[in-house]
Each structure stands twice: as C-alpha cells, then as structure tokens.
Amino acid sequence: GDLQPMIALAQQLVLFRHHVRIFCAANLVGMCQDEGLHAVPSFADSKAIIHEYGGFNNDSYACMTAGKNMARARIAEQKDFCVDVMASLKEFHPHVVICVSMSHQVGYMHEAKTGTPFIPVYLSACALEAYMGYAMYPERHPDTPAIFPVSPLLENVSSPPPQNF
Numbered sequence: 001g002d003l004q005p006m007i008a009l010a011q012q013l014v015l016f017r018h019h020v021r022i023f024c025a026a027n028l029v030g031m032c033q034d035e036g037l038h039a040v041p042s043f044a045d046s047k048a049i050i051h052e053y054g055g056f057n058n059d060s061y062a063c064m065t066a067g068k069n070m071a072r073a074r075i076a077e078q079k080d081f082c083v084d085v086m087a088s089l090k091e092f093h094p095h096v097v098i099c100v101s102m103s104h105q106v107g108y109m110h111e112a113k114t115g116t117p118f119i120p121v122y123l124s125a126c127a128l129e130a131y132m133g134y135a136m137y138p139e140r141h142p143d144t145p146a147i148f149p150v151s152p153l154l155e156n157v158s159s160p161p162p163q164n165f
Contacts, residue, residue, distance in 0.1 A: 002100045002123055003028050005149050007035050009098065009121075021092055023085050023103070042085045043103070086110065098147070101127040121147040 003024060010020040014037070022032045023042035032039030085106050089097065098119045099107040107118035122128040128148060 002102070003031060005123060006100060006121070007032060007037065010037050011035065023083070023088065026082060040083050040088060042083050042088070044082065101130070119145055119147060121149070123149065
C-alpha cells in the first residue's frame with residue numbers, strides 16, 4: 001500500500017511537466033514502470049522482508065521498526081543492486097523531495113545538506129503519531145507542508161488540523 005498513493009501523486013506532478021523519479025523497493029520498480037514512471041531500486045525487496053518477518057501483526061510501529069532494520073541488513077547485502085539514494089538525489093537535483101514515513105530520514109538528510117525542501121507523507125494515523133514527537137520537527141524552518149492522504153473509510157481518523165511543528 002505505500003506505493004500506490006505516491007504513484008498517483010507522481011502522475012499528477014508529471015501532468016504539470018515535473019520530472020519525477022521514484023526511489024522504491026526493488027520488487028516495486030516494475031509497478032512504477034507499468035504506470036509510465038521512472039523508478040530506481042533503492043530499498044530492499046519489501047515482499048521478502050515481510051515474509052522473513054513472518055507477516056504483520058497489530059503493532060504497526062513494531063513492524064515498521066523491525067522491517068526497517070531487516071531492510072538495512074538486506075541493502076547492505078545487495079549493494080550492487082540497490083542504488084544509494086543520497087548519491088542519486090545529488091545527481092538528480094530535485095526541486096523537492098517527497099517521502100513516505102519509512103524514508104523520512106532520507107528526506108531530512110537531503111534537506112539539511114542541500115536546502116531542498118522535504119515534504120513528508122503519512123499513510124496512516126499510526127505513522128503520523130509516531131513522527132509528531134520527533135525532535136526534528138520543531139527545528140524545520142521555514143514551515144513546510146505535510147501530506148496525510150488517509151481515507152476516513154479505512155481509518156477511524158480525520159486529517160489533523162493544520163499546525164506549525
């Protein structure tokens with residue numbers, strides 16, 4: 001589920017003549033290419049990691065943390081296959097970096113190094129709540145937007161009111 005909303009956003013950006021590059025899990029590059037988008041394998045095979053972890057349970061935050069650690073180990077094993085995101089961003093020279101919660105750190109680091117704005121995307125209320133307390137938010141100036149594309153039909157929450165972090 002993380003990639004479909006990003007594909008929809010990317011397609012809209014392309015309609016407005018923006019150049020879009022999606023950095024995604026190795027097993028999802030084909031999905032992006034099928035939609036006519038440029039994709040780069042930058043993260044470990046998410047399907048294999050979920051299988052290795054034994055599936056998801058009700059603790060989404062624990063799943064995200066364990067999955068992130070497993071992904072780091074797998075990327076270290078597959079350095080020749082997965083592209084280094086920071087190096088690729090430096091080469092691409094984006095005007096903005098938009099990341100889902102599992103890759104927010106990349107967005108923050110690129111913003112800190114280059115000044116390129118980073119816009120976080122939260123695909124669940126759990127992800128939004130987990131990142132609200134991060135110490136990085138109060139230090140972000142100027143204030144930047146965040147995207148919270150969650151359907152009230154899927155989660156029993158509504159978009160949080162706009163606020164400065």
